[in-house]
Amino acid sequence: MDVExxxxxxxxxxxxxxxxxxxxxxxxxxxxxLLKLLKQRFDHATDEEQKKIEQELNVxxxxxxxxxxxLEAVIRLMNKQGLETTQFGQxxxxxxxxILNENVDTKAVVGLLQAGLSKTSTWLQENLAMVVFRLxxxxxxxxxxxxxxxxxxxxxxxSVSRSDAGTSQLLKNFLASMTSKVVMFIGVIIALxxxxxxxxxxxxxxxxxxxxxxxxxxxxxxxxxxxFYHPFDIGDAPWKRGACRARSRR
Numbered sequence: 643m644d645v646e647x648x649x650x651x652x653x654x655x656x657x658x659x660x661x662x663x664x665x666x667x668x669x670x671x672x673x674x675x676l677l678k679l680l681k682q683r684f685d686h687a688t689d690e691e692q693k694k695i696e697q698e699l700n701v702x703x704x705x706x707x708x709x710x711x712x713l714e715a716v717i718r719l720m721n722k723q724g725l726e727t728t729q730f731g732q733x734x735x736x737x738x739x740x741i742l743n744e745n746v747d748t749k750a751v752v753g754l755l756q757a758g759l760s761k762t763s764t765w766l767q768e769n770l771a772m773v774v775f776r777l778x779x780x781x782x783x784x785x786x787x788x789x790x791x792x793x794x795x796x797x798x799x800x801s802v803s804r805s806d807a808g809t810s811q812l813l814k815n816f817l818a819s820m821t822s823k824v825v826m827f828i829g830v831i832i833a834l835x836x837x838x839x840x841x842x843x844x845x846x847x848x849x850x851x852x853x854x855x856x857x858x859x860x861x862x863x864x865x866x867x868x869x870f871y872h873p874f875d876i877g878d879a880p881w882k883r884g885a886c887r888a889r890s891r892r
Contacts, residue, residue, distance in 0.1 A: 649723075656720050660730050663713040667737050670706035674699065710737040717746070728753060780833040787829025795822040 677699045681692070713734055720727045731750030734740075766773075799818040835841050 653720075653723055653725060656716055656723065656725065660713060660716045660720065660727075663709050663716065664730055664733050666709045667706060667713065667733055670702050670709060671737065673702050674706065677702065706737055710734060713737075776837050780836045783833045783836060784829055787826055787832075791822040791825040791829070794825050795819070 677695055681695050681699070713730060717727045717730055717734065720730070727746075728750045731746035732753055735746055735750065795818050798821045799814065802814040802817055831841055
């Protein structure tokens with residue numbers, strides 16, 4: 643039996659199989675990217691159309707996962723045969739997101755990192771002027787709102803200090819601090835929009851986070867009750883409980 647001939651035939655079969663799987667994975671990745679883009683762009687689509695896109699996306703995700711598993715098995719055999727697997731290893735990392743894969747050689751990972759750095763460098767060279775053009779106004783907006791926050795904090799602090807409404811010192815400090823934070827929050831939102839970041843999804847995400855922190859919000863509501871009814875205030879001590887109870891009755 644001509645072992646060398648059979649070995650060469652096996653190597654050709656492995657390379658053809660790896661090439662076929664790599665082509666399928668590239669097509670799967672391009673299709674998944676397109677479907678995700680369609681899903682984001684077509685917000686006005688009906689629920690049925692969105693569901694159909696989601697189903698198609700799941701199908702190609704499963705096919706990509708299956709092809710990646712098959713390619714990993716082929717790469718394992720190719721490594722045993724001493725064949726070059728760098729380009730296939732790089733594609734496997736892209737498809738699975740697993741950099742530390744025992745079947746992917748170091749050259750593949752290093753090549754991906756170098757390609758990523760090269761793309762980043764090229765993007766910066768091409769878009770540096772645009773980044774600076776957007777970044778400088780954003781910094782100026784943040785700086786301006788920082789000054790406004792300081793001014794509003796001082797105005798609110800002086801206003802509540804002159805008030806004769808019997809407001810507690812805790813509430814006065816809270817109002818001044820909250821005014822400053824609200825002004826800075828508005829400044830951050832405007833600065834982010836200047837950078838081209840969509841504010842709608844960001845605010846929706848913050849709403850979801852707030853919902854998950856409902857226990858903390860209930861504690862915040864209890865703190866607000868203490869601030870407004872002020873059963874105790876800054877400077878109160880156990881030997882001044884009579885004053886605390888008098889304030890509570892008021």
